[in-house]
Structure formats: C-alpha cells, structure tokens
Amino acid sequence: MATLTSVIDAFVASREHDRATLGRLAFWVECLGSRELSEITPEDVDAALVRLAERGRLKPRRGQDTASAGVPLAGSTFNRYVSQLQSIFKYARRLRLLPRAHVPPTRGIEKAPETQDPNRYLRPEEVERLLKVARVLDTRWGRLSALILTAFHTGLRVGNLQALRWRDIDLDKRTVTVDKTKNGQPIVSALSERAAAELAKLPGQTPDALVFAGRLGCPHHFRGLWVKVCTEAGLPGRNFHQLRHGCGSALATAGVGQAQIMAIMGHRTLTASARYMHQNASDKLAVVDRVFR
Structure with a gap:
C-alpha cells in the first residue's frame, strides 16, 4: 500500500x-x-x-x-x-489506491470560523487608484498598468499572466488562452474592451514573446514596483493576488451567478467561488430594499 x-x-x-x-x-x-x-x-x-x-x-x-x-x-x-x-x-x-467506499479520516472535521477581511479584495475604486499611480511611477518597465487591469478584469493568477505569450492573446476576439491553470485545466478568459486596448499599446507583440517580459525577454520581477505603487496609492500591504479576489467580488456584486463566476475564474468546485457570493447576497438585498419600499 x-x-x-x-x-x-x-x-x-x-x-x-x-x-x-x-x-x-x-x-x-x-x-x-x-x-x-x-x-x-x-x-x-x-x-x-x-x-x-x-x-x-x-x-x-x-x-x-x-x-x-x-x-x-x-x-x-x-x-x-x-x-x-x-x-x-x-x-x-x-488512482484506485483506495476503494471508492473508503471513508477519509478528514470526514467530520469541523471548519474553523472564517472572519471576513474587508482588505482581502481590491475594490474597483482601489484598482483605479493603483492604475493612476502605476502610470506615473512605472516609467521604465511600462507594463504594470496593463498587468493590473488584465489581472483584475480576467481574474487570472499572476503565474498564468507572467507565462502569457502574445500567441495566447487574440485582441480581435478579446480572449486570453491559458493552456494549464493551477488545477491542471486550460481556460479561455474574456478580455474587457478596456483591457484589450491597454494590451494593444504594449510593444514587442511577436508570437513567442512574453507579454509581460522584462528587458531580457524573461518574466519581469515587478514586486518592488508593485509595493511602491500600493504605498503611494494609500494601499500599503496589499498583495497582487487580491486583484483576482477583487475580480470575483466585483462579478458577484454585479449579480453574476456562481456558475458563471466559476467559468470565468477557472474554479472547479463550488466552494472556491462561494467566498464571493456574500457580495451577491448584499447586492440583492439592496435591490429588494429599493424596489419594495
């Protein structure tokens, strides 16, 4: 065994x-x-x-x-x-290493309570602040604003974005194709018109070139620039992955259903997308209050 x-x-x-x-x-x-x-x-x-x-x-x-x-x-x-x-x-x-009837030893373990952290998601207005600061501070690399907008509007993970090559992007159809995501499955993400326009401005659009490459053609290490931009935007301590969470939160707030959020963000389980659905519930409550006064 x-x-x-x-x-x-x-x-x-x-x-x-x-x-x-x-x-x-x-x-x-x-x-x-x-x-x-x-x-x-x-x-x-x-x-x-x-x-x-x-x-x-x-x-x-x-x-x-x-x-x-x-x-x-x-x-x-x-x-x-x-x-x-x-x-x-x-x-x-x-893999048939255990019988289908096997009861895993994790069954019945109670989940620890999770407190909702308001700083877990980057909200649309916060992303706009980051974009304004990035356009001023990113004078050398020149790609951070496009990276931020693409991350927020697609919900793609930073590793997938850093591995993107221009052959993976169709600006006419406004799609981004990721061959292999964290869960091992491919995903085709839709680009907003605004994100597509931002990407279209970037130089060096040869098929095999990395979209977010540095000067030597390798993935660019932008963490220091990201920290500086967050600090100047009044959002110190935020991490880049919060753009992905922000995408899910924004979709749920707009009333997008859980199944569509799963498809857009490449989730394989309902649990992964359920974290955003409290936003959907809050939005529905606001609608009901407005209609049934």
Whole structure:
C-alpha cells in the first residue's frame, strides 16, 4: 500500500502547484508521511491539526528554515490545510489506491470560523487608484498598468499572466488562452474592451514573446514596483493576488451567478467561488430594499 508521502509526490508531479500548496503538503508529509494511506485515522489527523494550531503562522528566515511567527493561523488558512489533505485522499481514490467506499479520516472535521477581511479584495475604486499611480511611477518597465487591469478584469493568477505569450492573446476576439491553470485545466478568459486596448499599446507583440517580459525577454520581477505603487496609492500591504479576489467580488456584486463566476475564474468546485457570493447576497438585498419600499 502506498504511503502518504508517495501519493503526495505523485500529486505534486501531476501538475504545477504554487508555493502555499507545496507548503501545506510538506506539513502533512512531516506529520504523517511515513504512514500507509489506508491506516491514517481521524485521531492521527486531529493530532496533526493540534500541532498545526500550536505552531501557528510561519515566517521565513534568511538562509535558514522557516520559524514560527508566534501568531495563530487564520481560520481560512487552517481550513486550507484540511482541504489539502482531503484533496490527497480524493486523488488516491481516483488512482484506485483506495476503494471508492473508503471513508477519509478528514470526514467530520469541523471548519474553523472564517472572519471576513474587508482588505482581502481590491475594490474597483482601489484598482483605479493603483492604475493612476502605476502610470506615473512605472516609467521604465511600462507594463504594470496593463498587468493590473488584465489581472483584475480576467481574474487570472499572476503565474498564468507572467507565462502569457502574445500567441495566447487574440485582441480581435478579446480572449486570453491559458493552456494549464493551477488545477491542471486550460481556460479561455474574456478580455474587457478596456483591457484589450491597454494590451494593444504594449510593444514587442511577436508570437513567442512574453507579454509581460522584462528587458531580457524573461518574466519581469515587478514586486518592488508593485509595493511602491500600493504605498503611494494609500494601499500599503496589499498583495497582487487580491486583484483576482477583487475580480470575483466585483462579478458577484454585479449579480453574476456562481456558475458563471466559476467559468470565468477557472474554479472547479463550488466552494472556491462561494467566498464571493456574500457580495451577491448584499447586492440583492439592496435591490429588494429599493424596489419594495
């Protein structure tokens, strides 16, 4: 029977994963990696989760391993660790490493409460502030405003955007094709007229060239510029991924249904898009209040 480590190794090899996903998988390998998959019990998972809660958040240390930051994990982060282990058992069942009737040891684990963070999403008016500042500060690279607008209007992840080549973009049809997303599936995203117009201004539109390349043709490391723009726009501490969340939130606020949000953002599960639906509910309430006075 396969061990948890061997199954996780196969899972990692099956597609590309972001650093956060790999970190969560590493935790499960550390705690239960040597155990055979079928022998892992709910008690084993509970013990690992107690250990996770005691460890809390990690902070990187230059030239060393990560260390505890002395800060509790957010409820949403804690839930992602549980979901990550659930995905491994689901993957093992798909590979017939476990019988279909197998009950995963994660079943019945209660989710940690998640508080709604108002700073989790970049709102449309905040994106406009970022764009205005980016146009002034980005005098050398000249692509940050196009990157921000494309990210916000498509909901694509930063890794997918950095890997885009001009052959993946059809400005006439206003589409962006990503061959492989985080979940291993291709996606064709629609470009707004405004995003398409912003991209059309960029130079070097040869098919094999990266859309958001640096001077040497490689992906441009724009983090320092992003931090500077956020600070000048009065939005310090925001991260680029919040543009993706902002896209989902804006769609839900406009009344777009969950199925359409899933299709636009490349979600495979209802849970992934459900985080935005509170915006939809708030918008509906405003409509009802306005109509039925």
